[in-house]
Amino acid sequence: MIPTLLGIMLLNFIIVQAAPGGPVERMLAQIQGMDSDVQSRLGGGSSEVSSNSPSQTGSSSSASKYRGAQGLDPELVTRIEKLYGFDKPAYERFFIMIKNYAVFDFGESFFRDKKVTELVLEKMPVSISLGLWSTLIIYLISIPLGIKKAIKDGSNFDLWTSSVIIVGYAIPGFLFGVILIVVFAGGSYFDWFPLRGLTSPDFETMSVVDQLLDYAWHLVLPVTALVIGGFATLTMLTKNSFLDEINKQYVTTARAKGLTDNKILYGHVFRNAMLIVIAGMPSALIGIFFTGSMLIEVIFSLDGLGLLGFEAVLNRDYPVMFGTLFVFTLMGLILKLISDLTYVIIDPRIDFASREH
Numbered sequence: 016m017i018p019t020l021l022g023i024m025l026l027n028f029i030i031v032q033a034a035p036g037g038p039v040e041r042m043l044a045q046i047q048g049m050d051s052d053v054q055s056r057l058g059g060g061s062s063e064v065s066s067n068s069p070s071q072t073g074s075s076s077s078a079s080k081y082r083g084a085q086g087l088d089p090e091l092v093t094r095i096e097k098l099y100g101f102d103k104p105a106y107e108r109f110f111i112m113i114k115n116y117a118v119f120d121f122g123e124s125f126f127r128d129k130k131v132t133e134l135v136l137e138k139m140p141v142s143i144s145l146g147l148w149s150t151l152i153i154y155l156i157s158i159p160l161g162i163k164k165a166i167k168d169g170s171n172f173d174l175w176t177s178s179v180i181i182v183g184y185a186i187p188g189f190l191f192g193v194i195l196i197v198v199f200a201g202g203s204y205f206d207w208f209p210l211r212g213l214t215s216p217d218f219e220t221m222s223v224v225d226q227l228l229d230y231a232w233h234l235v236l237p238v239t240a241l242v243i244g245g246f247a248t249l250t251m252l253t254k255n256s257f258l259d260e261i262n263k264q265y266v267t268t269a270r271a272k273g274l275t276d277n278k279i280l281y282g283h284v285f286r287n288a289m290l291i292v293i294a295g296m297p298s299a300l301i302g303i304f305f306t307g308s309m310l311i312e313v314i315f316s317l318d319g320l321g322l323l324g325f326e327a328v329l330n331r332d333y334p335v336m337f338g339t340l341f342v343f344t345l346m347g348l349i350l351k352l353i354s355d356l357t358y359v360i361i362d363p364r365i366d367f368a369s370r371e372h
Contacts, residue, residue, distance in 0.1 A: 016348045021113070023344050024337065028109050031333065112337060121338030126330050131338035134323060141213060141319030145311065148234060149241035157246045158292065161253025166280070168258060180247045188244020189310035195236045196314065208236050211316035237315045249292070256288040293357055 103111070115122065121131035129137075160176065167173050197203050200210045209215070213233045218226060260266065261284060269279045309321030320339065327335035 032105050116341050122334040124335050125332045131334050138320045138323045141317050149238050152242050153246045157249035158253050161250045162257055164254040165257035180250055183243050184247035188240045191243045192240035192311050192314045209233050237311050240311055253292055256291045260284045260288045
């Protein structure tokens with residue numbers, strides 16, 4: 016896990032360093048626009064960026080590195096580099112970052128004046144709400160539906176449900192979100208559900224029961240969009256896994272011994288067929304928690320981790336970008352480890368230690 020984590024961080028660090036633009040360029044662009052907040056952060060007045068400053072008559076190596084640095088005092092550019100840590104070479108910045116991340120010190124956002132940890136904790140409840148409920152509903156729908164499709168393989172039920180699944184797989188969740196807004200959130204037809212946020216403005220004054228109802232009311236459309244866009248793959252995975260087991264010799268033997276279909280399905284087939292479904296659970300959780308919900312968060316104005324990461328990339332907010340990448344990657348690796356351990360719990364015949372011999 017440790018080499019994998021380091022490799023992912025290093026690869027992304029190299030890609031980001033090679034990409035055009037960065038926090039220094041963004042700050043220079045703001046200074047050119049005479050942003051007063053920028054001036055106060057640097058502790059200087061507008062005289063430092065005046066085009067009449069005699070120190071700007073010659074170019075410097077630090078100024079020439081950045082687009083938009085022309086006409087600015089080279090000392091000002093140097094101070095901005097130091098502010099964001101770009102006065103050090105890239106390899107040194109990477110090792111400092113990894114050293115800090117080893118003790119879960121993710122630093123402070125370049126443009127939000129908050130620690131990255133505070134930002135992640137602040138946005139996490141929204142993403143957890145979306146991810147938890149959509150994952151739960153997807154599994155509650157997909158596994159029973161996949162089992163039924165495997166049992167009824169080739170029937171009319173299998174054919175028409177496959178048509179629905181193909182539509183769900185082909186159309187992305189965010190497009191379903193737009194359709195749901197147009198139809199049910201006051202777009203063109205009905206005004207049954209709220210358009211933005213997870214709670215109403217008067218949420219704090221409500222009773223506990225009303226708060227739960229208000230929370231569920233706000234979740235209906237975004238969670239529905241995620242479920243419609245995410246249940247297709249798991250349903251087909253479950254169906255194919257059960258079909259593969261149903262066609263094996265031990266099922267034929269069990270039928271010959273007079274066992275009922277339910278006894279065969281849930282006493283023998285279920286444990287073997289669910290292994291591959293469980294193996295895909297960690298990636299499903301990570302995908303729905305942190306990536307699949309980004310556009311849904313934007314569409315429904317939900318301020319979660321997906322939107323935070325998207326804005327960090329646009330603003331070149333490197334501490335937020337790499338801090339969230341480290342956390343998400345670490346969580347993904349831990350979930351995959353849990354998945355391997357779950358294999359052994361479900362099927363004791365699997366023994367990873369014996370592979371060494």
